[in-house]
Amino acid sequence: xxxxxxxxxxxxxxxxxxxxxxxxxxxxxxxxxxxxxxxxxxxxxxxxxxxxxxxxxxxxxxxxxxxxxxxxxxxxxxxxxxxxxxxxxxxxxxxxxxxxxxxxxxxxxxxxxxxxxxxxxxxxxxxxxxxxxxxxxxxxxxxxxxxxx
Numbered sequence: 001x002x003x004x005x006x007x008x009x010x011x012x013x014x015x016x017x018x019x020x021x022x023x024x025x026x027x028x029x030x031x032x033x034x035x036x037x038x039x040x041x042x043x044x045x046x047x048x049x050x051x052x053x054x055x056x057x058x059x060x061x062x063x064x065x066x067x068x069x070x071x072x073x074x075x076x077x078x079x080x081x082x083x084x085x086x087x088x089x090x091x092x093x094x095x096x097x098x099x100x101x102x103x104x105x106x107x108x109x110x111x112x113x114x115x116x117x118x119x120x121x122x123x124x125x126x127x128x129x130x131x132x133x134x135x136x137x138x139x140x141x142x143x144x145x146x147x148x149x
């Protein structure tokens with residue numbers, strides 16, 4: 001069982017991780033800069049891994065300023081990823097797990113989504129509200145229905 005201090009630390013670490021991930025997503029070209037030459041002109045690309053594949057993304061014609069910016073972004077990207085890994089390690093030590101929803105929960109959510117309109121319509125009929133099923137759908141989707149508030 002987690003102690004109060006552990007819970008506080010876990011919440012703080014989750015917030016820090018979310019902040020770092022947001023900053024990581026703001027980096028326009030995450031990856032290693034590459035200089036490619038074609039017809040005596042230099043062009044900048046950024047090499048990164050997407051899934052299991054390495055990709056090169058065109059950035060623009062070579063300039064020293066752009067190249068230095070890509071190097072700084074790459075350094076910042078590596079630093080942020082390292083901090084995120086350290087936070088994940090600490091969260092694992094504290095017993096926190098990032099799990100996806102179980103198949104049963106996903107199935108229950110799908111069932112609820114499929115039957116929510118029907119359930120609300122049935123409750124409205126029981127309460128004496130004179131709406132049709134299509135009007136109930138319109139109301140739930142915030143559309144105007146004549147004669148109804």
